[in-house]
Amino acid sequence: QTNPPPLSSQEIQEAAECALQAWDTMRGGAGKLLKKYPVKACGYCSEVHVGPWGHRVKLCGAFKHQWRDGKHGWQEATLDELIPPNYVWHVRDLAGPPLSNHLKRFYGKAPAIVELCVQAGATIPERYKAMMRLDI
Numbered sequence: 001q002t003n004p005p006p007l008s009s010q011e012i013q014e015a016a017e018c019a020l021q022a023w024d025t026m027r028g029g030a031g032k033l034l035k036k037y038p039v040k041a042c043g044y045c046s047e048v049h050v051g052p053w054g055h056r057v058k059l060c061g062a063f064k065h066q067w068r069d070g071k072h073g074w075q076e077a078t079l080d081e082l083i084p085p086n087y088v089w090h091v092r093d094l095a096g097p098p099l100s101n102h103l104k105r106f107y108g109k110a111p112a113i114v115e116l117c118v119q120a121g122a123t124i125p126e127r128y129k130a131m132m133r134l135d136i
Contacts, residue, residue, distance in 0.1 A: 009121070016120035023113050024125070031079050041077035046084075048077055085111035090132040094119065108133030 007015070040049045044062035059070035089099055090108040099107055110118070110132045118124050124134065 013121035016117040016122035020117040020122045030083055039077040040074040041081040043073035043075050088112045088115050
């Protein structure tokens with residue numbers, strides 16, 4: 001089995017732009033589907049249920065609320081509950097010094113896929129610039 005040839009910097013940037021567009025398309029489509037179909041999320045744990053009503057098959061994993069007898073606290077799901085973004089710190093300069101803990105309130109965050117695409121050369125979408133603290 002031979003290794004594929006390495007990607008050029010332009011191919012990497014095109015892949016990053018394509019991945020970022022796919023992320024936005026997927027989240028946009030899921031948001032539209034959330035308006036049409038019933039999706040419930042437990043307010044106490046990370047369970048999500050797609051269908052007419054929340055299930056009673058499995059006990060809730062949040063044991064600190066034992067007065068509920070392990071029952072889920074179903075509510076309308078949000079897009080972030082359906083597709084939870086994994087937020088990471090935004091690194092402006094990969095060649096620069098590492099991030100400092102005492103300056104962390106000045107650093108921005110972004111979903112991991114967005115940060116990966118930006119580091120690979122994708123253009124930063126406007127809606128993420130404030131979150132990534134690029135406006136300051």
